[in-house]
Amino acid sequence: MRQGAAQFGVASPFFRLRAGSSAAHSHIAGRELINFSSYNYLGLAGHPEVSAAAKAAIDEYGTSVSASRIVSGERPFHQALERALADFYEVDDALALVSGHATNVSVIGQLLGPRDLILHDEYAHNSIVLGAKLSGAQRLPFPHNDWQSLTELLRTHRRQAERCLIAVEGIYSMDGDYPDLPRLLEIKKRFAAWLMVDEAHSLGVLGPSGGGIASHFSVDGREVDIWMGTLSKTLASCGGFVAGSQELIDQLRYLAPGFLYSVGLSPADGAAALQALKILQREPERVSRLQNGGQRLLEGFRELGIDPGPSQGFAIVPWIVGSSLRAVQLSEQLLQTGIDVQPILYPAVPERRARLRFFVSSEHSAQDIEGTLTQIAALL
Template structure:
């Protein structure tokens, strides 16, 4: 969290904070100075300095806010009701009585856990039903579920690619994808966000020395709320003999007339994508992830992917919740239409008040790019004080001067909710004043 400081100023700040922290650490650790001292880890050291920076500015962290109850379009945080834009409950199905009933029925029949890996402990028909409907959602032959969306990308990419391969990916791709590439040992080549010309240039340059290649995109980017040109991406992958994988974690239920994602929204044949990835934790109101692809690919992953073979199967109530949510989404497309209308409306309201919303489509994710991480954190706290919960993204999760607030819209938000949020952000921003330098450096 640099607040837009220059490199020199940031280093000076860290040095001062390090001295201050050292003075405060009066009790020496028994492992201090040894290789067993966890505090010598670069990441842990930087985290400690950031904590000290927050304390030195008398700022409370905007992270890990505790919800007391269901986090839908509204929630309760700190003993007060808030309008909630911090959750991925896109179609309002988390808490739907039909979804809850399906989860309870699954517990009654199967218990809370499947108590083992599916390959050795045995199958449940519920998993197979869910996977068949997920495959159909993407026009694929088969699908395989995993217990975590993050783990889905890590294990699939890590298993699919190897040290002689290359992965060309959007610079804004999710951490789970880059972790999967790191595990695989493949060469990782990012390209400028949503720039298909840059994608083709990087793929062409790196393909000739690689055994296999993967072009990796998101269907709806969670950081910016925009989408790639899918047809162009398919063409690029084919021209350069590469697989195309699309992470639809935030696209399902959000894009397209019936919520099938970016392919439906852009009128593209989904079979042009080799690997569709999705999560169960957003629109489908459960937890987990999945891959949809050709049947032989899924069969291979089912029998060999570490995240499937060496992991417990998806918990029955989660599988049932996702399956019921998927069926409701398909039966009630008006939910998708309402979500998209709300997204467009919030985008317009924020733009009218002069906020930078980047390239957001206004589908369900609307960022407000603030710049300074410190100002962003202060705004998030000020918004919560005004009764609006939203997400913050600070350095180092994004580059300096790209810190932002993110609004995640729900089909259950009302016009009053959207107007209130936009008005409160305008008020909070106007009353915050200048927050451009840190103590002793500005």
């Protein structure tokens, strides 16, 4: 990457130092820019109530619980957060872990084994793929959002497997689209499979009030076997969680290595996530602002002849450029005009799908969106 940057005379877009919180505006080298490079979907990272909850938790419990929860790290805020998440998804229980990535790796690696089958969307997050590899199960990716291909794979391979897991995402972070959840529920029932939905980017984003993909499709949360999500995006904290039946959570609470052998979620992270979840439920207008901003950016891209891929305009809107070099160049040019947006390059995506990826926040004003479209139009 360094050699390529030097050869083509472009600055590296990675590890740029930003000051302040990850809000709708960012600060780089003393300049204020419109920020489309963070996951702060509802503007709760830095919200006064969230920060106050984190500070109060530190005052009461310290900066760390200093042990795995099964040993001596269990604290009241852990149980309060997990109860709130379980109620949010209308399931029996939930479990919070210290890393979103490790949540997928540990949950999938624990629940399945060599006699089992895992089918996942080809665009599934790296953590899902690594969890499948760790489990030792047969792993078969299927074409993106292609339920017909998934069905054919199940017809061919399901009978040879003891247990079967279908893993998808609520919103795909590279493309900003989502799966047909009702169709997947029908398929998983037909083939006696488990369905796992990773809601890292759909919690607080999809649904009229941010309830996620189940809310978007008016589906009972108990129909999905395994809900997974992160605390680091809408919930303005750090960590991951899994929610589902009591049997599932009991199994993971006592046996999942990523939970059992890791320190418990820190007081600041647990309290911040719990308060952010309360604000999400109390202020659905944040979700409306987010969705309106995403839809306007998507509409504007199409008006400018920009390829947004299959994005549905829910918070994530890519600009498909088709060249890693061109993506880096555009990112630098936009930075100079006051717009902070990151390029996504090969091998994270195929070279022909290299892109700029815009993350919209509820705190982006109409002027932020329109000004960005004006700057892009001038650049083009």
